[in-house]
Amino acid sequence: MALxxxxxxxxxxxxxxxVSSFMNGANDVANSYATSVAARTLTMPQVGFLxxxxxxxxxxxxxxxVTNTIKNGIISIDRFEGNPGSLMLAMTCAEFxxxxxxxxxTSVGYPVSTTQTIVGALIGVGIAAxxxxxxxxxxxxxxxxxxSWAIAPLLAACFAAIVFSTAKFGILERKDPFxxxxxxxxxxLAFTCAILALFIVIESPTAPSLEEFGAGKxxxxxxGVFFGILAFAxxxxxxxxxxxxxxxxxxxxxxxxxxxxxxxxDDPYVYWPARDDGVVVIDYYENAYGTKxxxxxxxxxxxxxxxxxxxxxxxxxxxxxxxxxxxxxRIVTPEERFLAPTKHLPIAHPARLYGFTKxxxxxxxxxxxxxxxxxxxxxxxxRAKVYDNRTEHLFTYCQVLSAMLMSIAHGSNDVANAIGPWxxxxxxxxxxxxxTKVPTPVWALVIAGFLLGAGFWFFGFKIMRALGxxxxxxxxxxxxxxxxxxAITVLLASRVGLPVSTTQCLAGATVGVALMNxxxxxxxxxxxxxxxxxxxxxxxxxxxxSGLIMGMALNTPHL
Numbered sequence: 001m002a003l004x005x006x007x008x009x010x011x012x013x014x015x016x017x018x019v020s021s022f023m024n025g026a027n028d029v030a031n032s033y034a035t036s037v038a039a040r041t042l043t044m045p046q047v048g049f050l051x052x053x054x055x056x057x058x059x060x061x062x063x064x065x066v067t068n069t070i071k072n073g074i075i076s077i078d079r080f081e082g083n084p085g086s087l088m089l090a091m092t093c094a095e096f097x098x099x100x101x102x103x104x105x106t107s108v109g110y111p112v113s114t115t116q117t118i119v120g121a122l123i124g125v126g127i128a129a130x131x132x133x134x135x136x137x138x139x140x141x142x143x144x145x146x147x148s149w150a151i152a153p154l155l156a157a158c159f160a161a162i163v164f165s166t167a168k169f170g171i172l173e174r175k176d177p178f179x180x181x182x183x184x185x186x187x188x189l190a191f192t193c194a195i196l197a198l199f200i201v202i203e204s205p206t207a208p209s210l211e212e213f214g215a216g217k218x219x220x221x222x223x224g225v226f227f228g229i230l231a232f233a234x235x236x237x238x239x240x241x242x243x244x245x246x247x248x249x250x251x252x253x254x255x256x257x258x259x260x261x262x263x264x265x266d267d268p269y270v271y272w273p274a275r276d277d278g279v280v281v282i283d284y285y286e287n288a289y290g291t292k293x294x295x296x297x298x299x300x301x302x303x304x305x306x307x308x309x310x311x312x313x314x315x316x317x318x319x320x321x322x323x324x325x326x327x328x329x330r331i332v333t334p335e336e337r338f339l340a341p342t343k344h345l346p347i348a349h350p351a352r353l354y355g356f357t358k359x360x361x362x363x364x365x366x367x368x369x370x371x372x373x374x375x376x377x378x379x380x381x382x383r384a385k386v387y388d389n390r391t392e393h394l395f396t397y398c399q400v401l402s403a404m405l406m407s408i409a410h411g412s413n414d415v416a417n418a419i420g421p422w423x424x425x426x427x428x429x430x431x432x433x434x435x436t437k438v439p440t441p442v443w444a445l446v447i448a449g450f451l452l453g454a455g456f457w458f459f460g461f462k463i464m465r466a467l468g469x470x471x472x473x474x475x476x477x478x479x480x481x482x483x484x485x486x487a488i489t490v491l492l493a494s495r496v497g498l499p500v501s502t503t504q505c506l507a508g509a510t511v512g513v514a515l516m517n518x519x520x521x522x523x524x525x526x527x528x529x530x531x532x533x534x535x536x537x538x539x540x541x542x543x544x545x546s547g548l549i550m551g552m553a554l555n556t557p558h559l
Contacts, residue, residue: 003429009088010429016095017422021448023102024114024418025455029055030463031111031506032406033456035479038370038468040284041396042403044461048365051460052453054404058411059449060442062200074119074142075126075133077434084428089553090125091421097121097546098417101538106459109466110534113501116145118417120539124547128554142539149535152500153508155493160485160509164516167395167477177391182241185394186233190226192401192484197225199409199491236260237397243268245390250278254397281393284475285386331371334363364457369464376524377470383522384473384514395476402483409490410502415448467506470527472514485509507531 029051036042042050080087098114098121105112123142126133135142167188171181201218236257243263244252251273252263262268338359342352372378419440426444427435468474474482486505493500507528514523 003085003088003432006085006088006429009085009092010425013088013092013095013422013425016092016099017418018447018451020095020099020102020418021415021451022455023099023106023459024414025051025055025452025457026106026459027102027110027112027455027463028114028410028414028502029407029452029456030460031467031503032410032483033403033460034464034467034506035474035482035510036399036403037464038474039396039399039476039479040282040370041399041476041479044365044367044369044464045362048453048457048460050404051407051456052450054407055411055452055456056446056449058408058413059415059452060445062408062412063415063440063445063449074122075131079126079129079131080434082434084432084434086129086554087434088425088428090129090550091425093125093128093546093550093553094118094121095418095421096549097124097542097544098421100545101542104541105534105538106462108534109462109530110537111463111466111503111507111531112534112538113503114414114417115501116148116535116538117542118420119145120542121546123539124543124545125550127543128547128550145539148500148504149532152489152493152504153511155500156486156489156505156508157512157515158485159488159512160481161512161516163485163488164478164481164513167481168516172387172391172477173385177388178245178394181391181394182238182245185241185398186230186237188395188398188480189233189237189401190230192398192405193229194222194226195484195487195491196401196405196408197222199405199487239263241394244280245393248280249276250274250280251276281389284389284392285473331368333368334359334366337366338362364459364461367461369461370469372469380522380524381469381473383519384475384517387475387477392476395480399476399480399483402480402487405487406483406490406502406506409487411449411452414502415445415452419444419448466527466531467510471507471510471524472517472522474510478513481513482506482509485512501535504535 032054033042033047033051037044037047077087080090098118101117101121102112102114105117119142123133125131133142171177171184174180198218201221202213236259239260240252240254240257240263243249243256251270253272253274255272256263256270259268259270338355342349342355345352423440423444424435426441427439468479472478483506486502486509489505489509490500490502493505511523511528
């Protein structure tokens, strides 16, 4: 017989599950695409649509069909044996605490780990229920979670720095970077796709283990993907890049890649052509002040300037005399775009209601998350070397692929953070007994996948502002290296059992790439401290929220 008297717990945790999935998307999904937006490779509306697809695919197609009710085995299930109602209560409190902390962290701008949020929440309910908590060094223990605060960023920083060093010394700082980049970019595309194939083959939750699948078969698939994409890139992508970047043909867009060899002709046929007077390559280094560096040589001038000069706008001009002002229009806010034109109309007027509806639907993806008005941050950006815009543009295609890789990996792995406690409660409610491993309904994965994308669409801009350009000067080559370095770290760490977080990997990778400027002042260490404080607060705050509610629920007097 089902636990009908606890139907209210199932209803409450279902609401918390939706909020948790939504806030997971608002916080964690933004991490996957933050550097792409900061580097101006993608716009916020483009990322909004793309994230809805990649998160949904990751959650539904690759998400785990069997969910562990106790994340990482962080607390013992024995305490709840024979008392399924208490397990339902514990999972509901954990989901509530997780959803609440994610909402608070997102509103403040903390890019936190959703995995560590649910772990902290489970620790809280475990302590409140007098359940054994795994503190000693063991798989998924509290000690390993704390160690990941240093392990994850350091590993990601090393891998990202290695990836960027290949681009920096092999392409960007060579005598003819664009020519070398045109020859090299197919290898970067092929390598990125091979990493994606590696994840799908052996690391997605639905895939068999490497031992079951067979190392030889896995290597064959990965090499097949690498050489297949390499051949495709040389046959189709290179003609497209030559037509657009060498010939300067602004009519050519990404959907013309299938034309391939036909684009080598002087006047090829182009279906659905774009405007022939459009911009071919944007300035990836333009900032909120409407200025750009005219030469990477300004670094030597900046380093000779005093710290006092660099900290102020006037001093910055002294330190960087080659900064040239350019024309830049002020970015229109969503309020000005959707609400201001109809502000004079009555509140019930259809035009005003329509404007308000558009503001609700699009305010999250029409905000400026790239620009900054901080002179101190401007000085930090001035210490980053500036590379050729056409060469930087080559890396935009790799960066989009690497961002999609991170998002798909997030959708497949982290969907369990929100759905795990709910699945435990749902299964226990139906079976009337405690369940340690439960089947995950596909319809629940569909809901979670949609909410992950929706969370980013409406509130992802808050975390976007905290990452990317807030840490260092970002560009397509740097963003690609950051995302690929973080992805490699997540894959390798999960393979050897290290408890790393996507959020921490991306933050560490960003610092690793920034330090390749060979100047520690090219990193905004205040922002890094702000982000790190969010990691430290996650475990105790989520634990306190869920633990206090669990403790009060267990000890509440009743008639």
